[in-house]
Amino acid sequence: MTSSRPADPPTYAQQQLRAGTMAAGLRHFLQYIQREPAVGQALALIDLSELRGPLDEAGLQSLLHEAETERDRCAALAERDTRRTEAGLAHGAACTCGHSDTLHTRHLTEDHRLPCAHPDCLCHDLAFV
Template sequence: MTSGRPDPAPTYAQQQLRAGTTAAGLRHLLQYIQSEPAVGQALALIDTSELGGPLDEAGLQLLLHEAEAEHDRCAALAERDARRQEAGHLHGAACTCGHSDTLHTRHMTEDDRLPCNHPDCLCHDLAFVLR
């Protein structure tokens, strides 16, 4: 879009070529899956509904990065919920440092801690006092 005008719609010939290329790639992948069922099983685990580009190495790397980040975020939030429940507190209860649990990181550290994000806090892990 260098001229400020929208790009012209692809022609039917261009769409035919793109669809043919996609179909050829899918046929090749299906042949590979038939000879290597583990590949098919692995692909069945992947939700590509949000993939906005080709299913190439870069696209798979992006999906992997996003899935790992979501896993880490959910693990930290689940840990936070479990700690809160064990202590008998409701959502948003304060940590022993006095800050809300929402101020603690949303990603667990490598040693499974949830440190406080408040700049002046020295709390190294989210902890609740049992009621």
């Protein structure tokens, strides 16, 4: 049986090299932003607090996917709230199919429907009575 010991923490020299590399990259990036202010304006709209890993194309694609997923989820929840309010019903009211609104999809379809996710349900859109 082999024991796995934790990796040694980086040395100060390694940390200095990493920090210097990051500083050089940021300096170069800031020079680019000065030449292209629209890039800086676009960056001001982005919350990087959830970024895991480097700010490269893959990292940005991951952030984009997460932002689009969250946007779509919130759009579906807002649509549910709007429909519930318009029908004068309380949170969690059942759809005309009899299933709770929480059983309907959490993403609007391309034609703005919220179909029921319950197996064998034929409800194609969340509708309140």
